[in-house]
Amino acid sequence: MAASVVSVSTAPPAPPQRPRTLLVGTAITACTIGFAIFCMVGLYLARRSDVLNTGQKWLPKGAVIPLPQPNMMFATLLISCVTLAWGAYALRRDDRQNAYVALGVTTLMAFAYVVQATYLFSISGVAVDAPLGQGVLFWAISGTHLAMVIGGMVFMLLVTLRALFGGYRQLPEGVTAAAIYWSITVGVYAVVWYAVYITK
């Protein structure tokens, strides 16, 4: 039996596209981590509601969650969003000097957040084995968010170092991806800040 081999060459060459793979992949990953933390916050709120409904106090005896540290941590993260936007803006204008300064300041802000969080944890006095399960939930939420922040710091350091040591052409997408990750991290903290630290 014979058959035809069809050779078709009709379409003109297409203009190059930028796949934005890193950006989308980062956004999906950050949203997934954020969702996991929201689930823990949901369990925290449900458990707190159950405990309060039985007339007991939520925070275990001797535990304290002061307001200044969580508020300052939130402010630090908000400022870091501004500095990151500054970095992305500078990059779009091909202004390396400002971009490096902005990315450096953002990383420093992230480091400041980690220091403040560590201090808050050290003074909170919430025992992991608190009798009503408060400690487990508190440490699971705050610890996971801290890990998310440290992940963001490493990401930013990597894109900054890549810029410093020659990979400049790939930097804008890397910085945009880091900015998306960081913005989601800050958004997640806003929920944690209100649900865990403010309303206690």
Next chain:
Amino acid sequence: MTVTESKPEEVVPDLGAAPAQPALPPEPPSGIAGVLGTADHKTVGRLYVGFSLLFLAAFLVTSALVNAEAMDAGSLSILDASTFFQVQTLSQIGVVFLGLMPAFLGLALFVVPLQIGSPTIAFPRAAAASFWGWLLGAGLLIAAYIGNGGPVGGNSDMVKLFFVAFAMVILSLGLASVCVITTVATARARGMNLMRVPLFSWSMLVAGSMWLLNTAALLANLLIIYIDTTHGQVLYGAPANRWIQLTWIFAQPAVLTFALPVLGILGDATTVATRVRPARYGVSLGAIGAAGALTFGAYAQTAFNPALITEALFVLQSLVVVLPLLALLGGVADAVRRGRLRPTSAFLVSVAGLLLLLGAALAGGLYALEPLNLGFTVWGAGVGNAATAAAVAGVAAGVFHWGSKIWGHRVAEPIGKLVFLAVLAGGALYAAGQLIAGANGQLPVLPDGTFDSVADNAELGAMLSTVGCALLAVVTVLVILAALPAALRRGLQADADPWGGQTLEWATSSPPPHGNFRGPIAEVTSPSPLLDVREGAAKEIV
């Protein structure tokens, strides 16, 4: 255009010029180094499919064993009281997280880049890392059970290892899901907007997204249980409370997500089997998307809120999920009516998958109706069994549809007809057994393998479920046997396009070369780019 006399095989349309695509990973070395160090999505996909089929067969056998124990509700005859619950939990985890999910992800890692005209998967090294992480996690998980771990094991170190290993498995599968989703979102050929994405790729985009959401919630549960297990065991980590917090992932509605890819496989198999252009493509895409959205189950954690199954959202979700599945069934019937049906194995088996999934959704709808009083009976397990059977059918259909593309040699198509009968009968029995027992008010088995009370027909139901589960294990073995010669590079070389396919994966050789396509790809203008090429060529000949 040229028309020449030639042998019929290897009709690989040249699809014209291409857009820029993601950079290719370096060409993999051959041999063992090529397997261990590969970042080639095709090799990673093959590894996932191969290992997950072996795990699936093994854990369906253990699952049948657990069901067999309920045939004599008075005593345990095969397992003892201390191991019964361990085997039961391992079977549930094994079937879903070591069998079904990785099998679908393996198919997706291989097929999705080909379907959307991409030379590679997004984040190829992450995809490879996901496989090795999953395999290591699976090994540790089984080792933890062997060492008396698991959620209620007696060895505390092994219990901790169980949670770490389970989290590792979930994280690895999540990473693979991110790779697949990102590929569909960013690496499509020029002109292929989301309305033109092949149905399997679309179903993996939907399923992958739902898997990420549901397993993120499961990971949150695991983390909390792990922390409490290692620090005091006051509430979440108390041995009696551990497993019950995780069961929602195997229950309605979350369990339905594991079968979602069968909808896409059915869509692609239908166009091939009926040889017609898909009609109302947007409806199919919308139905798969709606089915996915309606299987979101992270909120339905009855361990924390038992009354949830009577709440409006749960009831509504359980009832409405039937509608998109009916729409898809209608679409298949319409395609069969319009076309010239060639009942391929993939088509038959995926139809069985849709019917089983529809059965699961209908049973789930009844479960949510409070007056029927089915809540917390084994009816819920019947819903899960039907969904599991649908997913098994999906995996089998995927192997029969793309097996020759994956391994480059023909998969034994006649075995597929046998698989169709076995999966339909096995799935129906596997679900019906629990549904019958649940309808009679049978409550689930206790951790020591006994029952609080035995309802009428409960033992008959257990027997039916055992036979059904064993048949599903046979299905998996048949799929392995059908694919094994091809995987071992034995038998007849596969054609590039054995089905007269309409999507881009059939425009390249079997197996595809490094970079997937030998030539550039022209702009895609419909969901059936290969059919467009054929029809365009036919018009020019006329």
